[in-house]
Amino acid sequence: MTKRCIITGASSGIGEALARELASRGWELALLARRGDMLAKLAGELPRAVAIECDVRDAAAVHAAVRRGEAELGGPFDLAIANAGVGVPSFAFEFNLSDAEQMVRVNILGMMYLFDAVIPSMIERKSGRFAGVASLAGHRGLPSSSVYSATKSAMQSFLEASRIELKPLGVGVTIINPGFVATPMTEKNRKMPFLWQAPRAAKYIASRLEAGNDVIEFPLPMSLLTRGLRFLPRALFDRMTVVYAKRKIDRSKLKR
Template sequence: MTLRAIITGASSGIGLALAQELDRRGWELALLARRTELLTEAVATLKRATAVTCDVTNAVAVADAVRRAETELGGPFDLAVANAGIGYPTHASKFNAEAAGEIFRVNVIGMINLFSAVVPSMIERRSGRFAGIASLAGHRGLPTASAYSSSKAAMQTFLEASRIELAPYGVGVTIVNPGFIVTAMTAKNRFRMPFLMKVDRAARVIADGLERGKRVIEFPRPMSIATRLMRHLPDALYDAIMVKRT
């Protein structure tokens, strides 16, 4: 039986690499993002895939995109991956509410819009998996990334709560927390990115974890350990370490 997945933010980076990896593993795919030409190019290289142009911040558009993709591929999704995301620095001393709000609209509301469009059918069928690409940045408040790291923390806790609620219905939920991955998002970073990982490798790790039904997929391992240790540092010590890096 062929499995079907929908991935948001599949026009570039992690979303595109994950689509390519799942394609190699025999999945049928729906690729969703705003840049139609990139989606069309990507779909042309995949065995069985469809492209749907859509802005994840628009709930009606996401629901419509899911229905159109289901019709195109011939059935509902076994896997939905909320990957679409944006990130840029935000500064508390020169705060821009519009810029910070946009990070939440894409990363958090975008995920919720996909969740609302696919999960009822998974519950009905008593099967399926919903995954969100959060980040290791969600484990603690990172200075100059208040909006980004809090949006990823919101994703993590939303997914964790949903995982517990959906388990009795046979629907799995996976939190994906990558460290630094080579994509357009990190290309603009001017600081040293420890354990920077290539995107095709990240896609393999994510696909392996999803196919195994893991609750949490977190990598690279040294970054995962470091951020989890940071999470348990006393607040005063965390502040003292981070203030030197800001």
């Protein structure tokens, strides 16, 4: 049986690796991102994939991309993955509104535009799965990543509530919370504990998506650590993170 998947942010990193992994498992793919040349090259290397240049900050463009993908692949999507994302540091003492808007528009609204474009057909067919690539950084507000953390916890909340509503209608929703993965987004990071390579992350995600998991989190030590942070009393969390926050702020001031 044909399995069709649409994935945003497929031009690099986790999205690209996931496209390769899903293709190797027999999925037909619609690949979305802004860098059309990279998408076209990737699509050319996969058995059945269409490259669709699309900016996920544009709701109409996302809708058009979904309709084009369905037309070119010959049917509606069984799996939609909102993976496109932007992550840059953000500090309260030098707040950058334009960076913040960019993260909110791509990470949160970009996901919702895809959701809006694919969910009605999934409900009608009583089948399908919507997945969003959030992050372990969404489990608690992390100093130096306030906006990124906020967008990822917004994704988690949205996906969690949607999962509960859509399950009785036959539609699955999956929250994907990666820890550190080696991609263009993280290449400037200095320390990345328990770092995974993108193909390993893609294999892990793909097998659990196929199994219908509601939540996919990795690597286990980081998942346990960040989940543990959620239950720390506020005073203790503040005391533990203030040293880390000061180090990040000092480093940022030095760069200016």
